[in-house]
Amino acid sequence: MNIPQDLLYTKEHEWIKIEGNKGKVGITDYAQSALGDVTFVELPEVGQKVKQFEPFASVESVKSVSDVYAPMSGTVVEANERLEQSPELINQSPYEEGWIATIEIANLAERENLLTPEAYKRYLEEEA
């Protein structure tokens, strides 16, 4: 299972890449493989306020619909509109082309509530 070193993670299987006061958000490799083929992504609206660990988007597969939780609080500044036509990018490239949204982070201290790559890896092992 691919767990990049430069990201932080949530227990709900989202990742965030923090650059300055912005964070790019997506779901993890584990999440996409558990979901199976993604058929639809409900993107957040630009300008939408999000709260840490609260749902702000959803991904739908043949099996089920799952909420995507915001790793940190803030405001959505960009959504990956390519996913509207090509939801399969989430399966093919969960950490790169399959990103879901970029948020302007309201409070950088919230990163303390997230999992490091090592902690997320341990969490996955415990879950299994």
Place this chain on the structure above:
Amino acid sequence: MRLIFEKSINGRKGVRLPKLDVPEQSDLPQALRRRKKASLPEVAELDVVRHFTHLSQRNIGIDTHFYPLGSCTMKYNPKICEEIANLRGFRELHPLMPLINPNLVQGALEVIYEAERQLCEITGMDAFTLQPLAGAHGELTGLLLITAFHKYHKHNKRYIIVPDSSHGTNPASAAMCGYEVIVIPTGKDGCMDLNLFKEKLSDEVAAVMLTCPNTLGLFNPHIKEIAELAHKAGALMYYDGANLNAIMGKLRPGDVGFDVVHLNLHKTFATPHGGGGPGAGPVGVKKTLEPFLPIPRVKKDNQGFILEENAPLSIGKVTAFYGNYGVVLKAYAYILLLGKEGLIKASEHAVLNANYVRARLKGHYEIPYDRVCMHECVVSAIKQARKGVHALDIAKALIDKGFHPPTMYFPAIVKEALMIEPTETESKQTLDAFIEAMIDIARLAEEAPEAVKQAPLTTPVGRVDEVRAARRPILKYLPRFYEEE
């Protein structure tokens, strides 16, 4: 098999209409008329009969196959109920008759009145509306009633509590009524985590929605305590009746503190269920909520049965007329057919059958919450998944063995879930054959996983491309599309 559109021959007709012998006239504005003729299939009556007979022969239904779809209660529909619903006096009723002359439809009104009384008796509620057309519609109606109740009493409510094992329609109905949803995780015992529930409960909670037994097929032993706590906080208790088949005559939701219930007549009361219905999702309430029920309601006075429209607090109509009357009628016939003892036996056998399946599948499949279950059991294909055989593959393999697959990937909290609800109408021989098929598939998953992943091989169409169908749905006949394919 060709589509009926592809069987079309220019100019072929099933019926010949007589010549128009009055002047042609239409008030329809030009802008609303179609410019081109509708491209309907042109076929003879016999073509239509053969086409749909062949289609029906390929159908898998309760009349042809064991159908253990969990959380759906696909029980056999006794044919006598169909016969009764087909009696001319019922079949040819006009829905406006009660308004024109109720004296001519006393029997039909009595059916509504008595069906309500029976459902009250079975669930321990005080009043029912038979209007909602399905379970989810019943839920929405139930939540509209709850909202009207709180509004009338000037309670300030924001939240609805549901467990994470709930049917997706529960939080959806709550959201439709403008509530925020609080989801409580399931504890180790397979029931809603009681401590987390206590933590989240506040005087801003409008209602707690529970399926009982829950979607894991487990009965929550703390149900009374949950209801007491909810009532203390000023919240109402909502009973999702999808699983009533487990407890008829054993426990009445109204007796343990539920204030609003919806039932699925197409589940527990054996009315047809497949093909999208029509269903019926009656909603029952306690006295305090009765003034808010939809109108019209059937009342009885010394003249007989009448339709009562005068209810100033009513939420109004939730459908035209009186709901799916034919479905209510079949359910009414079913209740009379089984009687009190019969309904109790139905629940007992449903529970016995599910536990028999659970006990015999143990060891072959993982049982995530391994304790005595109610009318359905949830097994997990997690062991098989390690060999690459997933719940989906097992479901497909069952089709080749002559069984309709169980519900899969639900409840979502169980990985690789297969949710089996045999219902009370299946014999031990049928259950054994199903169990043997499941065990055989588990063995195949060990020895030849690739073979399981090929299934089904016996159906007219094998594995369909579900992903493509979901990503690129084609919802109407497009001649060009089929030519290209």
